[in-house]
Amino acid sequence: xxxxxxxxxxxxxxxxLHILEVAKEFEADREQSFLAGKVVACLFFxxxxxxxxxxxxxxxxxxxxxxxxxxxxNTSQTKGETLEDTIKIxxxxxxxxVMRHPxxxxxxxxxxxxxVPVINAGDGANQHPTQTLLDLYAxxxxxxxxxxxxxxxxxxxxxxxxxxxxxxxxxxxxPHFIFTSPEELNMPKKYLEILDREGVDYRQTDRIEDxxxxxxxxxxTRVQQERFPDMDExxxxxxxxxxxxxxxxxxxxNMKIMHPLPRVNEIATDIDDTPYAYYFQQxxxxxYVRMAIISYLLGYR
Ligand code: CP
Numbered sequence: 001x002x003x004x005x006x007x008x009x010x011x012x013x014x015x016x017l018h019i020l021e022v023a024k025e026f027e028a029d030r031e032q033s034f035l036a037g038k039v040v041a042c043l044f045f046x047x048x049x050x051x052x053x054x055x056x057x058x059x060x061x062x063x064x065x066x067x068x069x070x071x072x073x074n075t076s077q078t079k080g081e082t083l084e085d086t087i088k089i090x091x092x093x094x095x096x097x098v099m100r101h102p103x104x105x106x107x108x109x110x111x112x113x114x115x116v117p118v119i120n121a122g123d124g125a126n127q128h129p130t131q132t133l134l135d136l137y138a139x140x141x142x143x144x145x146x147x148x149x150x151x152x153x154x155x156x157x158x159x160x161x162x163x164x165x166x167x168x169x170x171x172x173x174x175p176h177f178i179f180t181s182p183e184e185l186n187m188p189k190k191y192l193e194i195l196d197r198e199g200v201d202y203r204q205t206d207r208i209e210d211x212x213x214x215x216x217x218x219x220x221t222r223v224q225q226e227r228f229p230d231m232d233e234x235x236x237x238x239x240x241x242x243x244x245x246x247x248x249x250x251x252x253x254n255m256k257i258m259h260p261l262p263r264v265n266e267i268a269t270d271i272d273d274t275p276y277a278y279y280f281q282q283x284x285x286x287x288y289v290r291m292a293i294i295s296y297l298l299g300y301r
Contacts, residue, residue: 002116004114005117006129008133011133013172019293019296026291032062034300035298038064039067039093040055040294042067044069044070044100046122051121051131055098055119058288067094087113091114094116096116096298097117099120099121101124102124104125124161125159127164128162128165129165133169134282135282137285142254149176150175150217151217152177152211154211155180155266156181157187164191167194171198176201177200178211178214180205208247212248215251218251220266223237223264223266225238
């Protein structure tokens, strides 16, 4: 079975550092063409702006070509074809599959039947490993290191796949975590148990003020409306944290605000022009990181 990236745990610490290094090289020179002749399928069963377009841009910049779809409404899944059959068929046509799917575990299923590498571009509330790699790239770039940082994750820690993958990756870098969420959206036990087992320092709070002035990275997240089984529950927590520029008076000078995006109302636009905002640059680095991931999994870099 070819090597895939389904969970961030599929990469060792050394592999993660390698990807960040290669991404840096691609950022310095993004005109590459060593994948000419390759074809990559981008299969998006769930909406996306950044992930899909940065993957497609990455494939193009590497000289390969893209096929795929931005939603599955015009595919034979509407006639009842299974995910497994779809992936077996697409495997015949391409050298790699990038897939986003609303169901947790779908990427794992795809990799189990694919004859080419599969990259998980987000599976339900489970994992978003390529987001994590671009988050690490942004953290390393802004902080000059990955080790020993205080990272405050704020918002929907229950359904946010980006924070799940990021916690699993950062645990290798001696972090101090602050998990800021209302009780209904706490970080799932499964991830806290990993941190407990490995002796990683963390604390939980529901007050954004508690961790604001002591963190190096403030990782804001959107409350994930699409994952709530009950809209009344969503309405109770949807506006729980709203960060605005007036709240940043005592933050550390090196502090950067990150967000996987899209944002709804959890970061006011008056923050965008402050030196603390880094979410747009963070997303921009995603293309180079995805170029590095594709190259690595195809055996080139
Ligand atoms: N961060 C992220 O996954 O964004 P998209 O949903 O726009 O791809």
